[in-house]
Amino acid sequence: MSQTNAEINRPVKRSEVSKLRWTWEEMKNNKTAYFMLAPFFLLFIIFTILPVFLSMILSLTDFNMLEMPSFKGITNYTRLFLEDDIFLLACQNTLIFAAITGPVSYLLSLLIAWFINELPPKIRAVVTLIFYAPSISGQVYLIWKTLFSSDSYGWVNATLIDLGVISEPILWFENADYVMPLCIVVALWTSLGTAFLSFIAGFQTIDRSMYEAAAVDGIKNRWQELWYITLPTMRPQLMFGAVLAITNSFGFGAVVDALCGFPSVDYAAHTIMHHLNDYGGQRYEVGYASAIAVVLFVIMFASNIIIKKALSKVGE
Amino acid sequence: MANKLRTRGHRVVLNRSAGGDTGITIMLTIMGLFMFLPMYYVVIQSLKPLDELFMFPPKFIVMRPTLENFGDLFTLMGDSWVPFSRYIFNTVFITICGTIGNLIFASMAAYSLAKLRFPGRKAIFQIIVMSLMFHSTVNQVTHFIILSAFGWIDTYLSIIVPSMATTIGLYLMKQFMETSVPDTVLESARLDGASEFRTYLTIAMPMVKPAWLTLIIECFKNLWNSGSSIYIHSEELKTFNYAIQQILTGGIARSGAGAAATVVMMLVPILVFVLNQSQIIETMGSSGMKD
Numbered sequence: 008m009s010q011t012n013a014e015i016n017r018p019v020k021r022s023e024v025s026k027l028r029w030t031w032e033e034m035k036n037n038k039t040a041y042f043m044l045a046p047f048f049l050l051f052i053i054f055t056i057l058p059v060f061l062s063m064i065l066s067l068t069d070f071n072m073l074e075m076p077s078f079k080g081i082t083n084y085t086r087l088f089l090e091d092d093i094f095l096l097a098c099q100n101t102l103i104f105a106a107i108t109g110p111v112s113y114l115l116s117l118l119i120a121w122f123i124n125e126l127p128p129k130i131r132a133v134v135t136l137i138f139y140a141p142s143i144s145g146q147v148y149l150i151w152k153t154l155f156s157s158d159s160y161g162w163v164n165a166t167l168i169d170l171g172v173i174s175e176p177i178l179w180f181e182n183a184d185y186v187m188p189l190c191i192v193v194a195l196w197t198s199l200g201t202a203f204l205s206f207i208a209g210f211q212t213i214d215r216s217m218y219e220a221a222a223v224d225g226i227k228n229r230w231q232e233l234w235y236i237t238l239p240t241m242r243p244q245l246m247f248g249a250v251l252a253i254t255n256s257f258g259f260g261a262v263v264d265a266l267c268g269f270p271s272v273d274y275a276a277h278t279i280m281h282h283l284n285d286y287g288g289q290r291y292e293v294g295y296a297s298a299i300a301v302v303l304f305v306i307m308f309a310s311n312i313i314i315k316k317a318l319s320k321v322g323e
Numbered sequence: 324m325a326n327k328l329r330t331r332g333h334r335v336v337l338n339r340s341a342g343g344d345t346g347i348t349i350m351l352t353i354m355g356l357f358m359f360l361p362m363y364y365v366v367i368q369s370l371k372p373l374d375e376l377f378m379f380p381p382k383f384i385v386m387r388p389t390l391e392n393f394g395d396l397f398t399l400m401g402d403s404w405v406p407f408s409r410y411i412f413n414t415v416f417i418t419i420c421g422t423i424g425n426l427i428f429a430s431m432a433a434y435s436l437a438k439l440r441f442p443g444r445k446a447i448f449q450i451i452v453m454s455l456m457f458h459s460t461v462n463q464v465t466h467f468i469i470l471s472a473f474g475w476i477d478t479y480l481s482i483i484v485p486s487m488a489t490t491i492g493l494y495l496m497k498q499f500m501e502t503s504v505p506d507t508v509l510e511s512a513r514l515d516g517a518s519e520f521r522t523y524l525t526i527a528m529p530m531v532k533p534a535w536l537t538l539i540i541e542c543f544k545n546l547w548n549s550g551s552s553i554y555i556h557s558e559e560l561k562t563f564n565y566a567i568q569q570i571l572t573g574g575i576a577r578s579g580a581g582a583a584a585t586v587v588m589m590l591v592p593i594l595v596f597v598l599n600q601s602q603i604i605e606t607m608g609s610s611g612m613k614d
Contacts, residue, residue: 030442037441039519047432048447050488055454057463057469065465072468075589119354122347132600134351136593137359142591143540143596145548146564149571150365153578160578162364165380196358200539201491201607208607229343243611250455250612258458261550265568280460287464296464303461311456 059304065147077293083298093274094282094299099305100187101257101278104311109193109256112198113248119199120206121233135207142200152192152266155179180267183275190266190276194259202248209244213237238321245321249314257307260284279303354402365589368582369393377581392583399570399580405558407566414563417482418546424487425533425542433493433534434523437500438509445545448497452612454490463553470554481554492538499534500527502609533602540603544592563588 020241024032034041066083070076088095123134141147145182157178179185213236218226221236238245260280269278270285279299287296364385368376370388397407434447435441459466466485467476475481504527511521528535550564567588571581596603 037439040435040439040444042430043435043439043520043523044447047428047488047493050428050484051451051454053469054418054466054485054488055459055462055490056450058465061468062462090609114484115354119351122351134335134355135600136597136603137355139596140362140589140593141358143544143548144362144593145544145585145592146550146567147362147365147585147589149567149585150361150368150582153368154361154364159379160376160381162381162383169380196361199358201481204604205607205610208604208610211604212608242610243613246612247610250452254456254458258460260460283461283464284553287467291466293468293476300461300464304457305460307457 008160052074057189062297062300065294066301068294070293070297071291072293079294083295086295087298087302093277094279096274097277097282098205098302100274100276101280101306103187104191104194104259104276104278105256106195106251108198108259109252109310112256113202113252115195116199116203116248116252117206117245120203120210121237123207124210135204138199139203142195142203146265148197148262149265151189151196152180155189157181181272183273186267186271186275190259190263193266194262197262198252198255200251200255201240202251205244205248206241207250209241210237213240219257242318244320245318246315249318250311253310253314254307257303279306352440362589365582365585368578369586371579374578376449378465391578393587394528395580396570396583396587398578405561409559410561410563410566413479413560414547414549417479417486418543420479421486421546422539422542422599424483425489425492427537428487429489429493429538430496430528430531430535431523433500434498434527436493437497438504438527439519451490451493467553474528476554477556477560479560482546482549482552486542489545492541493503495541495606496531496534498609498611499537499606500531504530533605536599537603537606540592540595543595547592549586581595 057180062135065076067078067080068076069083119138123131126134153160155164156162157164157176157180159165159176161176162181163179164173167173168176177185179189195304216260217240218232221232226232226235257280260278263271263276263278263281270283271277271281283296283299283303286292360383365384369386369392370385370390372387372389372391375382375385375387436444439592443460469474470485473480475484509522509526512517512526517525529610548564549562550568551561555561563584567581567584570577570584
């Protein structure tokens with residue numbers, strides 16, 4: 008009753024009162040809206056927003072969960088960047104990992120969604136399932152550990168020996184050279200998730216008549232069609248997919264842990280997330296761990312903003 | 324230009340070259356195999372009898388398929404001091420409670436943000452969109468502090484309650500409501516004297532069933548697939564995924580049982596998705612993010 012009828016019911020006109028007063032009246036008129044929002048938003052603040060600010064505050068202190076935190080200024084940050092070699096290695100690994108898995112999984116999602124767009128609906132549903140399934144199947148990625156197992160039960164080693172490529176089994180997950188590329192492959196394998204579905208839907212919402220009109224206007228092949236018609240129309244989906252791809256590219260820590268153990272051999276797959284777990288979950292240096300979290304947070308946020316800027320140029 | 328335009332019947336034939344079609348089919352096949360074969364291998368492993376599991380070189384086919392591994396699951400975990408069924412119960416319980424909570428809270432909030440005009444709605448939605456931009460594990464340490472302040476460490480609550488405020492489902496539902504629930508319908512309900520909550524429950528919610536299903540699978544897959552958590556220490560509160568990891572540490576002799584457990588686990592979300600695929604894709608049609 009009160010919301011869209013507010014024009015009629017509102018006791019005062021906007022022009023008659025101060026902005027503050029008007030806002031207050033509007034808020035009172037929309038009590039229900041706040042009540043409906045409250046349960047979710049309260050939990051969201053407690054479990055998502057508060058932890059972020061708490062990290063920022065604790066990152067300036069020394070805190071071991073038992074004694075009161077003591078203020079230390081920026082020493083945690085200087086220690087991170089100047090003294091902690093493993094952190095710098097972790098930064099490097101994280102950025103390599105994210106710089107490969109993020110864009111590649113994004114492009115794979117987009118390309119595959121595009122490829123299957125013109126398939127008949129039934130076949131498309133099956134193909135969608137094949138590509139999407141690994142991302143919802145939980146720990147099924149552990150099978151890669153079996154496939155690349157170093158003993159005689161590893162299928163990859165067995166095949167390579169059979170073909171005469173190698174004479175001795177390779178210790179895939181214990182070799183610093185292979186650990187990172189393997190984790191990237193497995194991460195990509197699990198990465199065709201929500202963004203992929205969003206792209207599929209995006210392609211389907213585009214009206215065929217737009218392509219026909221484009222053909223009349225002289226679009227010569229499907230690549231031109233993609234660049235000039237499809238992608239600009241899908242820009243909102245592209246944004247959404249990018250946000251998810253970036254976020255996920257920083258969140259593959261569990262995959263790495265399960266495949267390589269912790270710590271990984273020579274820290275070859277050690278990411279910022281692992282460093283965070285190490286200090287926060289095992290050594291209880293919460294202040295220091297919070298500083299790590301803040302750095303990671305800034306990296307995630309910055310990459311989102313940069314990518315969003317870049318994507319607004321698509322199709323121009 | 325116009326003379327090069329081909330038509331069939333009254334339809335314009337789109338520019339599709341045979342070479343392009345072939346190329347795309349080959350690419351799709353290669354990538355499809357890359358995605359599919361590991362999944363297939365898990366299923367095959369779960370059906371292999373012991374002697375075939377030990378065979379060298381390992382094979383991508385099973386000669387004498389058996390369901391023994393699935394039975395072994397129960398005997399294997401029968402001698403652990405936490406009964407096997409407890410792990411399954413934990414996963415199911417956490418998943419159901421968290422998903423239902425998320426559905427109720429997020430859909431109410433989504434309705435409020437999508438259909439009601441109140442001061443602060445844009446800012447609140449902006450904050451929620453921002454939360455999609457960072458991975459929740461970055462908060463782990465401070466999350467732990469907050470949970471222990473509530474006294475929730477080592478309880479189901481530590482997993483269930485935070486999951487009720489997952490933002491992705493809210494985001495998708497809000498976007499979907501904006502495009503598929505017309506204001507005029509809500510308006511006439513209000514004119515009939517329905518309260519705002521009633522309008523949400525009886526008018527808006529039935530119109531966005533595809534979005535429910537999408538929210539459910541988004542929340543479901545996270546909870547169902549949750550493994551060991553730093554917030555849970557007690558063995559009897561741990562999830563089925565954690566139990567699978569324990570089985571797999573037993574080496575090759577247990578890999579059949581491990582594969583069987585993995586198959587059981589993956590079948591559930593896949594089934595949920597298969598049954599709801601078209602509705603989920605429909606919801607995703609409005610998932611776009613305006614800049």
